Amino acid sequence: MLKMIIVSLPVTDLDASMSFYKSIGFVNNPQFTDNTAAFMVWSETINVMLLTHAKWRTFTTRPIPPATSSEAGFTLSCDSRESVDAMNKAAAANGGTADINPVQDHGFMYTRDMADPDGHIWGAMWMDPAAIPSGDQTHATTARAG
Numbered sequence: 001m002l003k004m005i006i007v008s009l010p011v012t013d014l015d016a017s018m019s020f021y022k023s024i025g026f027v028n029n030p031q032f033t034d035n036t037a038a039f040m041v042w043s044e045t046i047n048v049m050l051l052t053h054a055k056w057r058t059f060t061t062r063p064i065p066p067a068t069s070s071e072a073g074f075t076l077s078c079d080s081r082e083s084v085d086a087m088n089k090a091a092a093a094n095g096g097t098a099d100i101n102p103v104q105d106h107g108f109m110y111t112r113d114m115a116d117p118d119g120h121i122w123g124a125m126w127m128d129p130a131a132i133p134s135g136d137q138t139h140a141t142t143a144r145a146g
Contacts, residue, residue, distance in 0.1 A: 007074060008049040010056035010064045011118050014038055016095050017050045020116050023094035024087045024124075025076075042076060067119030075123035081110045087124040088112045108132045 011017040014035070018028060021040045026048065032039035036055035040048045053064060065071045078084045091114040092098035100121065101113040108131035113123045 002045050004045045004047060006047045006049055008051055008056075008059070009116075009118070009120050010053050011050045011116075012053065013117065014050060014052050016117050020091070020094045020096055021048060021050070023090040024096075024114075024122070025090075046076075065119075067115075069119070070121055073113070073121040073123060075111070075125050078124050078126045081126050084110055084112050084124040084126050088114050091116070091122070 009017075014037075018038045018040070021038075022028065026040040026042055029039040029041050029047075032049075036052045038050040040050060042048065051059075056064060076087070078087060088098045095117040097115040099112055100115050104111045108129070109125065109127040111123050111125040113121060115121055
C-alpha cells in the first residue's frame, strides 16, 4: 500500500465545499462520500476528507476553529505559474478567497495563497528547482515557510 496523507477538514456546507475543491482540481471519490463526508482526491497519495461539523464532532471534542483562524496551511504543487494563477482564480470564483497573503515570486518559485469557504488555508505553488540560485538550496524551503 502507498503511504498517503489524508487531511480531514470540518466544513459548514458540504456541497459548497465539494464544489470549491472540484474547482481547484480535486476529484471526488464517491466510494467514501455520503451526506456527512466527502473524500476528495488530489493525487494518488494526497487526499482531503471534508466532514460536516456533526461528523467532525464524532472524531474529536476539540473545538472547531473559527474561519478567521489559521490552524494549518497546506500547499499544493502546480505544473506552471499559469496553473497557480488559474487555481487562485477558480478558488475566488467558487466560494473561496484569493490572495489572502501577498503573492510570493522568487523567480524559481511562485506561490499564491487562498482560503476555502471555511477559511482553511491553501497555497498553490510552482517551483523550478534547476533555477534556484547557486549556493541557495535552502532558500526554497525558507521562502515558502516565511
